Amino acid sequence: MRYRLIALDVDGTLLDDQHELAPETIDTIREVVTQGTEIVLCTGRAPLSTIPLMERMGLTGYVISHNGAATVDAATREIVHQYQVDVRDLEPYIDYCRDNGIHFDVNTAFGLYVDQLEGLKLEVRSMYEAFLMEPLQLPLWADLSEPLVKFTAFASMERLDEVYRDWSRWEQPFNMLRSGDFFIDLMHKQASKGEALHQLALRRGIASDEIMAIGNYYNDLSMLTYAGKGIAMANSPEEVRLAADEVTLSNNEQGVRHALIKHCLS
Structure with a gap:
């Protein structure tokens, strides 16, 4: 056909x-x-x-x-x-990443924001360059003018295996998935x-x-x-x-x- x-x-x-x-x-x-x-x-x-x-x-x-x-x-x-993500639901995941040294970013449809723009590791900058993305400094939630659609954690495969196991034990408000060996994405349930x-x-x-x-x-x-x-x-x-x-x-x-x-x- x-x-x-x-x-x-x-x-x-x-x-x-x-x-x-x-x-x-x-x-x-x-x-x-x-x-x-x-x-x-x-x-x-x-x-x-x-x-x-x-x-x-x-x-x-x-x-x-x-x-x-x-x-x-x-x-x-x-x-x-x-599909818009509720930023309040992201807070435990952000705290986890900060406490465990896991790099993360949050995304609007067209924007990508990181927690600490200064001092990004070389492998992180190289990853963004490979995907043609220019990261911006994450502002206060109230200063974001567009809806968030995705949260991404980035680390080695072994570290992300641990993160995925930990987060799988939580009551999950998101569609959580491995979008690659080095990425976990959180999005709206639908x-x-x-x-x-x-x-x-x-x-x-x-x-x-x-x-x-x-x-x-x-x-x-x-x-x-x-x-x-x-x-x-x-x-x-x-x-x-x-x-x-x-x-x-x-x-x-x-x-x-x-x-x-x-x-x-x-």
């Missing part, structure tokens, strides 16, 4: 391990678009680090950012849907890639069985199971591969291109 909408995760899926986008994959995506299929990047990234990829591929349309917490029109940068994709599909008049989703990590599970065709990358954890309808090649082998040729251009 012809899929009307294809949701693509970015890191570990569309991009290889060096955060590069293969020219051959771009060409294949453009060919799919000429058939009338809509491409939506569905990522844990912020809009400002996702829209440039859309522009590089010559695409317009929507990006589902912050793991589903904010959906943005890539051309106009209008926020078409977002916010997820799958739910954001569902809301966008309703807006576009597209049924779930007309949607293909391709992803590689735990934060992609909701969209892989919502879409009519959910495809996991070969570099996905076993749980993600088992939840998908099929598995394509890895992100370092242009697995997205392989899946698009198989299902959209054959």
Whole structure:
């Protein structure tokens, strides 16, 4: 069948391990678009680090950012849907991070704020540079002019395993998920890639069985199971591969291109 909408995760899926986008994959995506299929990047990234990829591929349309917490029109940068986080619920998590030396940031749809801008560690600054983000100093809650949509903790995989175990024992007001080996995200309970994709599909008049989703990590599970065709990358954890309808090649082998040729251009 012809899929009307294809949701693509970015890191570990569309991009290889060096955060590069293969020219051959771009060409294949453009060919799919000429058939009338809509491409939506569905990522844990912020809009400002996702829209440039859309522009590089010559695409317009929507990006589902912050793991589903904010959906943005890539051309106009209008926020078409977002889930707001209650800042009061974040306080215990912020205290935990401060007490245990865990770096964290809080995000509006377009802004990223850190606790201590001065003295950021080199690996933290390098991480933000890799994601095309410029951190700002976290102001007082009352001075934030836009809703918060996501809280992210950043540390080594081993430290985050400990953090995740600790926070899992708490009464959880958030959708808490591992969005990568080095990240834990906290969002509104209803916010997820799958739910954001569902809301966008309703807006576009597209049924779930007309949607293909391709992803590689735990934060992609909701969209892989919502879409009519959910495809996991070969570099996905076993749980993600088992939840998908099929598995394509890895992100370092242009697995997205392989899946698009198989299902959209054959």
